[in-house]
Amino acid sequence: MESLIPVINKLQEVFNAVGSDVIQLPQIVVIGTQSSGKSSVLENLVGKDFLPRGAGVVTRRPLVLQLIYTAKDDREIRQHECGVEAEEWGRFLHNKIKVFTDFDEIREEIERETERMSGVNKGICPEPISLKIFSPRVLTLTLVDLPGITKVPVGDQPEDIEFQIRDLCLKYIGNPNSIILAVTAANTDLATSEALKLAREVDPDGHRTLAVVTKLDLMDHGTDAVDALCGRIIPVKLGIVGVVNRSQADINHKKGIQDALRDEASFLQKRYPSLASRSGTPYLARTLNRLLMHHIRDCLPELKTRVNVMAAQFQQLLNSFGDEVADKPQLLLQIITKFAAAYCNTIEGTAKNIETTELCGGARICYIFHEAFGRTLKLVDPLGGLTELDILTAIRNATGPRPALFVPEVSFELLVKRQIRRLEEPGLRCIELVHEELQRIIQHCGTQQEMLRFPKLHERIVDVITSLLRRRLPVTNQMVENLVAIELAYINTKHPDFEEAKLIYRGLTDELCDGPDHRKTAIQNAAAAAATNKQVKIGSTHSSALSSGDGLSDSAWNLGNWSRIGAKGDAANESNTHLVAAQPGMSQPPSAPGSVTQSPSRRGINLLDEVPTVPSGRRLTPHEQRECVIIEKLIRSYFLIVRKNIQDSVPKAIMHFLVNYVKDNLQSELVSHLYKQEEIDKLLDESEQIAARRREASEMLMALQKASLIISEIRETHLW
16 A cells, blocks of 8 residues: 555656646645645645745645655665755756755745746746655655635736636646645634635535644634534534644744644643544644545556556557658658549548538539439429510511411421520539539548648649649530530431420321311301401501501501401502501602602601511410410420430539549549659658647657556555
């Protein structure tokens, strides 16, 4: 058991050397309010005056105090640790060379080191001072002296000095492997103890809290601390120990520690005879030594496991940083090959680190092809942007000056090409999305440790791949545009899937083959309807022309229909005469038929207003409706065929000209641009951050390995 505390001291020294507290070691943490007597308790335990004294906050940095019992006849340890013949000495971790045999020098060194880190004001610093004291008069202990708890800042202390000290205390006593030594002055109410309050916050069950009541000799006359020491006021599981410290007058008169300990024992025998055997500094030292040894025994198995686990973690971290670069050309080729393989595997879906939060790589490209692009094409209406007026106008423009008996094929081609062109934009947008994903894969593969280790190489790799993708973008765009242009170049009305054309042709053939009687009846009905329409249109035109002087209203379209019926003779001339006369600024037509009438000024007649247009409110005739329906069916049927072709061919073109090309040529592109002798040293210039982290990981790994070796020296039989 006695060998456990030196083991912890060795571990503490190892981890303090690397400046890390990743392992929570068992130790005794001393907390208390300012001027409660913490420093005096520590000096009594050591038996020497070595701590700074004064008014206000004196302890401004944590002091890790390792007391090591050294027998007087143990010359081997003295020669190894001290190098000089001395009964008692001290050594600081920040100054390992010098050995302090004068405890006044130890006090001065503590003051200098405190001012070096905390400044000359009354501020505090969380960085600890580590001090080892070797003496035959001490019991082996490890204690941490913390700044006294204060409430109000004094002098040039910061306004949040209370919270700074509180956070510092909680940091140390929050260690579950620590024993809390809560110091409280006897001349204050124990219920108001800030030390016990903080201890209860982190140790509500009190399994690792020991209370110390100081200044028993300064209590008011007629009062005593029996109830407090017996735990009747506030029970503490590990016990409450009363001590008597030196007063400031004793310190000023250079009263020795040994004399103070004798006076303490005499006072306790006189005032607290029943509690004298369980009070005083010697009893406190033995109690702390026993508690610490048992606590270390309980914590050691978990501590050993923790050290081994962390050693494995830091070994893995160090491996991820890589070794020092020996053969740079070979390393560069390895990194390029590894990056190219990771890039291609991400596209193929065979990467080691597969994303589970979002689609990436090939899966996202597949989603773009079959979900985004396919859904966009389905939203393109085959007749979007086409009105019946557009269709009818195209039909009439395709017939020229002659009236058409059947729907002209030219109008169908004109309109369907207009609709097919609308498929080009979704295809180009699909290319953009795939290009963005290929660019995004670079960043996904750039999280490899080699890329973080060599940032300049990572930048050049990104530039090369970005340039390659940028060069392939116009080629792919041109191919998709060509696919649409191919569809526009030849409208294949004999396409096997173009069933609408066959059905319409079959319907017209059946209608013409119904027999002569049916055709005769149909012709007679058409002639009667034409005669009726002619009379109605002539009257409507005449009345409209007389009643309106600034436009033709819907008579312009009626005039066109009437003219296309082929009316001859006086009716047509009369209608034209009324129409021309109704226009303002136009002279009456002469009686000679077929002559051209000009105004006195011999200006040309403006016929632009008389171009037949379809008024938006006019209802189409059955023949016109039939023509529009036929064209719409043909456009819809052929558009769906082309859309199916585009939906199938655009992803194939993108895969061939962009994705597969990049996969096949990525490694050769990287090698040709990066593997140059004059650039290798620059590209493999390691990041300073990675180099610093490698050094830290290496130091920590060495410390953990050394700690594991120290712990492994303890045999199970030593624990009991």
